[in-house]
Amino acid sequence: MYLRAISFLRRQGQDYVSSRDLADQLHLKSPQIRKDFSYFGAFGVKGIGYRVDTLIGRIREILKLSGTQKAALIGAGRLGKALALYPGFGLYGFEIVEIFDVSPKKIGKKIGNTKIQSIKHLGNLEKRGIRLAILAVPAEAAQETAERLVEGGVRGILNMAPCYITVPKRVRVQTIDIAMELGILPYYV
Amino acid sequence: MYLRAISFLRRQGQDYVSSRDLADQLHLKSPQIRKDFSYFGAFGVKGIGYRVDTLIGRIREILKLSGTQKAALIGAGRLGKALALYPGFGLYGFEIVEIFDVSPKKIGKKIGNTKIQSIKHLGNLEKRGIRLAILAVPAEAAQETAERLVEGGVRGILNMAPCYITVPKRVRVQTIDIAMELGILPYYV
Numbered sequence: 001m002y003l004r005a006i007s008f009l010r011r012q013g014q015d016y017v018s019s020r021d022l023a024d025q026l027h028l029k030s031p032q033i034r035k036d037f038s039y040f041g042a043f044g045v046k047g048i049g050y051r052v053d054t055l056i057g058r059i060r061e062i063l064k065l066s067g068t069q070k071a072a073l074i075g076a077g078r079l080g081k082a083l084a085l086y087p088g089f090g091l092y093g094f095e096i097v098e099i100f101d102v103s104p105k106k107i108g109k110k111i112g113n114t115k116i117q118s119i120k121h122l123g124n125l126e127k128r129g130i131r132l133a134i135l136a137v138p139a140e141a142a143q144e145t146a147e148r149l150v151e152g153g154v155r156g157i158l159n160m161a162p163c164y165i166t167v168p169k170r171v172r173v174q175t176i177d178i179a180m181e182l183g184i185l186p187y188y189v
Numbered sequence: 190m191y192l193r194a195i196s197f198l199r200r201q202g203q204d205y206v207s208s209r210d211l212a213d214q215l216h217l218k219s220p221q222i223r224k225d226f227s228y229f230g231a232f233g234v235k236g237i238g239y240r241v242d243t244l245i246g247r248i249r250e251i252l253k254l255s256g257t258q259k260a261a262l263i264g265a266g267r268l269g270k271a272l273a274l275y276p277g278f279g280l281y282g283f284e285i286v287e288i289f290d291v292s293p294k295k296i297g298k299k300i301g302n303t304k305i306q307s308i309k310h311l312g313n314l315e316k317r318g319i320r321l322a323i324l325a326v327p328a329e330a331a332q333e334t335a336e337r338l339v340e341g342g343v344r345g346i347l348n349m350a351p352c353y354i355t356v357p358k359r360v361r362v363q364t365i366d367i368a369m370e371l372g373i374l375p376y377y378v
Contacts, residue, residue, distance in 0.1 A: 001369075003372070004351055004352070004366070004369060005352075005353075008328060008352060011329075025353065026353065027353065062376075063372065063373075063375065063376050064375040064376050065372065065375055069375055071371070078270065078271040078274055078275075079271045079275065081267065081271070082267040082268045082270070082271040083367070085267055086267075086268065086367065086368065088351050088366075088367065088368035089368045089371065091351075091368060091372075092368055092369075092371065092372035092375075094368070094371060094372075131378050132371070132374055132375070132378065134371065139197060140200075155377075155378035156374030156375070156377065156378040157374075158367075158370055158371045158374065160367075162193055162277050162280075163193070163194075163197060164194075164214065164215065164216065171378075172374055172377040172378055174370045174371070174373055174374060176365055176367060176370055177193070177277075178272070178275065178277065178347075178349075178365060179275065179277035179278050179280060179281055179283070180190075180193060180281075181347055181363045181365055182260070182278065182281065182283060182321070182323065182347045182363070183192070183252065183254065183280075183281040183283075184252075184363055185321055185345030185346075185347065185361055185363060186252065186253040186254055186258055186281075186321070186345065187251075187252050187253050188344075188345065188361040189320050189321065189344035189345040189360075189361055
């Protein structure tokens with residue numbers, strides 16, 4: 001969240017940020033922020049604050065987000081397409097370098113500059129430097145596809161399919177179920 | 190999660206489900222599931238299990254998801270378009286009935302059967318039976334747009350913009366930051 005908030009300030013042309021400004025923006029207390037930043041090895045200057053570029057560099061390093069993070073996208077439907085071209089991934093250094101689908105109608109076409117390949121040609125992603133994958137397939141295909149990804153050496157999966165997927169413990173999964181998040185709201189409103 | 194899992198089984202043609210099958214699928218313990226279902230007023234039959242339709246009806250009722258849930262979509266970019274046509278919302282009874290954008294290039298065009306309107310014509314959404322909105326605008330426009338939605342009587346917002354939004358306490362916000370979820374993975378893999 002720090003990375004996101006500070007990058008936002010940089011886009012707005014800010015070179016320095018105070019812990020107080022960040023506290024307001026992130027609904028945190030400024031002593032907490034100063035404590036966290038000192039753990040990061042970043043020290044502010046009284047009356048000026050923290051250098052935005054230094055903070056971004058340090059946080060990226062800590063999160064292992066330095067350099068480019070190659071990712072594969074599985075599923076070139078409407079959501080997959082939006083994800084393939086999603087500008088927000090840039091902040092974290094993600095680059096979707098390969099796209100796969102099962103549909104003969106889609107295979108061979110391009111999204112941006114990336115050609116959609118048959119899932120049959122998934123192969124060993126790890127050998128090609130890809131350890132992350134975004135799963136944007138229907139729920140019915142999610143488990144089987146996740147297993148293929150694991151076989152292909154993927155170590156982290158962003159699961160956009162509305163279901164659980166079961167993977168070995170060494171593989172980390174983050175699940176986003178868009179409809180379920182919306183589904184929570186009517187109870188409260 | 191129960192609703193999602195049980196609906197999945199129904200799509201696969203199952204009429205009954207046992208607490209044990211659900212436990213396997215949801216990584217829960219079956220006594221917990223039986224306890225939850227008895228709170229819901231749903232009782233299984235030994236050797237047969239729970240009637241899928243009964244469970245779905247009860248859970249929908251509890252979550253206030255009976256009937257149609259009208260929602261507005263703000264932002265008709267790539268992600269907004271994918272959301273407008275996202276089939277997963279059907280499970281919760283959501284229907285995106287109005288779409289808004291600021292871009293003159295988009296206003297007047299259609300996504301599916303819904304015409305994109307100017308955000309200037311947002312007006313009183315509540316009067317038109319819309320209490321929910323999906324915010325799919327850039328971070329820079331999110332706060333201002335959220336305030337317009339609140340003025341328009343919206344009570345629940347699904348925020349897809351990569352930033353916090355500040356709203357009055359009576360308004361509930363669920364935030365999905367797709368890039369941030371992916372951004373967590375490299376640390377672990």
